[in-house]
Amino acid sequence: MTFEWNAHRFSGGVLALDLANTVVFRETPERSLDRFSDPAEVSRFSAAAADYRQGEWGNVEFRPPRSPREVAGLIDVREAINRLFRTAVQGGGGLSPVPLSEFLHLGAKLVGDEPDEQPLALPRPLKDGRQISLAAASFLSGVRLFDPLRLERIKICPNCHWLYFDESRNRSRRWCDMNVCGNRAKARRYYDRNTKQAGSSHG
Numbered sequence: 001m002t003f004e005w006n007a008h009r010f011s012g013g014v015l016a017l018d019l020a021n022t023v024v025f026r027e028t029p030e031r032s033l034d035r036f037s038d039p040a041e042v043s044r045f046s047a048a049a050a051d052y053r054q055g056e057w058g059n060v061e062f063r064p065p066r067s068p069r070e071v072a073g074l075i076d077v078r079e080a081i082n083r084l085f086r087t088a089v090q091g092g093g094g095l096s097p098v099p100l101s102e103f104l105h106l107g108a109k110l111v112g113d114e115p116d117e118q119p120l121a122l123p124r125p126l127k128d129g130r131q132i133s134l135a136a137a138s139f140l141s142g143v144r145l146f147d148p149l150r151l152e153r154i155k156i157c158p159n160c161h162w163l164y165f166d167e168s169r170n171r172s173r174r175w176c177d178m179n180v181c182g183n184r185a186k187a188r189r190y191y192d193r194n195t196k197q198a199g200s201s202h203g
């Protein structure tokens with residue numbers, strides 16, 4: 001079966017959250033699924049992210065990890081992004097010291113490993129045709145979310161537990177993707193209502 005990195009997989013809205021969302025159902029460990037458990041998916045994700053994140057990064061190539069050490073670095077920063085922003089949403093109090101420190105520590109190493117001439121300036125996207133490591137770009141994407149006005153737009157999808165950036169005017173988006181998770185929830189409510197009406201004790 002071929003797995004497709006389609007628009008739905010990039011519901012996070014920014015690269016940092018898309019990377020965190022390569023794990024599904026994070027809050028129910030028995031259902032949790034890591035798309036990067038197949039190493040081939042890391043490169044496929046990098047290529048698709050360059051297409052879906054042109055608005056954030058311009059015309060850029062995200063360089064996937066080239067060694068086991070770099071793969072480990074990417075996974076570490078992915079997990080740090082997840083902890084940092086998930087605890088921020090759940091705690092309601094913004095960024096917490098321990099996950100923030102861990103995130104910055106990993107990121108300091110990642111940006112330090114980029115070539116000297118690499119433009120990392122934010123928020124301006126990279127010049128056309130440039131390459132940056134996927135891990136460093138994901139870190140920088142996360143840094144851009146520190147602004148309190150951006151931080152308060154990060155949400156957790158109640159269906160799949162993805163993190164997503166809600167750009168709607170009233171911050172009223174309830175799902176990572178209405179067409180997928182919203183519809184699944186609607187179908188479940190319909191099912192529950194009908195089984196109850198039928199006298200079922202289904203809880």
Ligand SMILES: [Zn+2]
Binds near residue numbers: 157158160162
């Ligand atoms: Zn969802």
